[in-house]
Amino acid sequence: MIPFLFVAFAALLVGCSLMVILHKNPVTSALFLVLAFCSLAGIYLLLHAEFVAMVQVIVYAGAIMVLFLFVIMYLNLKRDVEHGVHIALRRGAGWILGALLLAEGGLMLARRWAPGPTSTEADLSAPVGNTLAIGQSLYTRYLFPFEVTSILLLVAMVGAVVIAKGRGPGVHREPPAGASGATRGPAHPPGSE
Amino acid sequence: MIPLAWLLALSGAVFVIGVIGVLVRRNALIIFMSIELMLNAANLAFVAFARELRSLDGQIFVFFVMTVAAAEVAIGLAIIVHLFRLRETVFVDEIHLLKG
C-alpha cells in the first residue's frame, strides 16, 4: 500500500508543479504550489519524517505561501499576458534546456551511475525521525547553526520591513521603462535621499 | 519500502520543473515560486538520504533549508514590492535600466 500512496502523492506533486509554471494567473499558481507542498508533506510522512512533514505544512504551506498570496493580492496582479516572437523563442529555449536536464537525470538513474546501496529492504526497522531525536541533535551538535539561523531570521525581518517601507514621501516614482529620460536634465532632483 | 531511485527521480523531476519555470516565465513572482520548488526538491533529496543512511542529519538540514527559504522569501518579496512601487511592473524583462 505504501508504494501506491507514494505514487499518488508523487503524481500530485509533479502535476501541481507543472501547473505552477504553466498557469497564467499568479494566484492559481500560488494555490497549486500550496497543494504541491502539502503533497510533499505527505511524502515526508511516508518516509517516517513526521516532524519535517508537519514543519513543511506549518512553514511553507501555512506561512510562506500566505506571504506570497498577500503580495500577489496587494500588487493586484492580473493574468500574465506575454506576446512576441522573442518571448516564444526564450520559452522554447527554456523548455529544450529543461528537457535536456530531465534526460540527463533519467540517463544517470537508468545507468545507476551513482554507486551505493539502494534501499529495497522491507520496513527499515529503526525508523529515525522522531521529534525527540531531532531535538537532541539540533540543540547539541547543531546548536551553532541553529543560533546563526535565528540571527539570520532577525536580519531578514528587519531587512524586509526596511525595504518594503521605502523611505517615506521622498521616494519618487519612475515611469515604466521606455519613457525617455532625455527631457529630464541635471535639474532633476535626486531620488530618495 | 520506497526505493531510493524513485525518490531521487521525483526530486530531480521537481527540480527540473523549477528550473524550467525560472527560465520560461517572466513574472518575478512565478520565478520566485519556481525557486521554492527547487528548494523543496532539494529537501526531498535530503530526507530520502536521511532515511537511506539512517541518519538524522538530513532532516536537520531540511530544517535549516526551510528557515533560509523563509528568510529569503521575506526579503525577496519585500524587494519585489518595492520594485513594483518604483517601476509599476513585476515582469523582469521590463526592469532593465542597468542594461548597457
Add this chain to the structure above:
Amino acid sequence: MAAVWNNPDVQFVFWALVKILVILHAMLGMVSYMIYAERKIAGHMQARVGPNRVGPLGLFQPVADVAKLFFKEEFVPEGANKVIFHIAPMLAVIPALVTFAVVPFGPLDALRVTDINVGLLLFLAMSSLGVYAITLGGWSSNNKYALLGGLRSSAQMISYELAMGLSTIGVLLMAGSLSLVDIVRAQEHGWFVAFQPVAFGIFMITALAETNRAPFDLPEAEAELVAGFHTEYSSMKFGLFFLGEFANVISISCIAVTLFLGGWNGPWLPESLKFLWFFAKLGVLLFFFIWVRWTFPRLRYDQLMGLGWKVLLPLSLANILVTAGVIWWRAQG
C-alpha cells in the same frame, strides 16, 4: 474477502472511516445547536429571552435557520473567480474537521480516530491552513470591501498563530511529547492550567483571535466593511463559512481541553465513561467563548495587532523561558 478483512491496514482504515462519520455528524449537530445556544445565552445576557417560538423552547430554531439558508438565492458576483469563489468556503471547514482526527475524547482506543506522535503540530498546521479560506474568500469576490476584510482577517490570524504556537510549547515542555494522548496522560495528577496559567490565558485569547470571534471580529463584523470577507457570499456558501467558524471554535476548544484542562481526566467515572468529563469541560469552554463575545467591545484593528505582536508574543516567549528554567532547575536538585 476474509483475507482482505484480516489485513490490519484495512481494518484500521475501515474503523477510522466509521469514527470519522460519527464525528462529522456529531459535529454538525453540535455546530447547529451551538448557534442556538449562542442566541439563547446572548438573549439572557441582554435581558431578553432569545428564540423561543420554533418548537418547544425554540429548540428547532437551527432547523429553521438551515432551511432558510437553503432557500436563499445562490449567486456568484460578476467578475469573480468562479473556481476559487466556490472552493473558499470548503477550505474554511476542512482544516477544522481534520483537527478532530487527533483529538482524544477518551482513554479507550475507540474514542479517538488516531494518535499520531506529532498531534500538536498537526493542530498548528491545520490552523495555519485555515488562513487560506478567508484570504481567498475575500479576494475571489471581486469586491473591495471583501478584499480588505479578507486581508485584514488573515493578517490577524497569522499574527496570533505565532503566540498560540509558542504558548503550547510550555505544555510540550511539561509533557515531554507532542502526542495529544501523552499530553492528556501527563495530566493525571494535575491539570496543566494550574502550572501554566499564563499560557492558558494566552491560548484562549489567541483562540478567540484565530477563530475571528469577538472581541477580535473586526474583519467580519456587520458594522465594519459591510460584512468583511463574506460580503458576497449567500445561501449555503455563507452557511459553510459560518459552519467553518463554529467548527473552528469547537476544535480549538477541544484542543484547549486536551492541552490545559486535563482532557478526559476527572474523578468518579470508570474508564469507559471518562469522555463525559471531556464533553463537560468542552461545554464550559464553549460557554466561555459565547460569554466573551457578548461582554467585551470590539477591538480596533491597530489595537488588535498591537496586542498580538507587542503583548502576547513577548509574554509567551517569557513563559517558555520561565517554564524551561523551572524544569531545568528542578532536574538539578
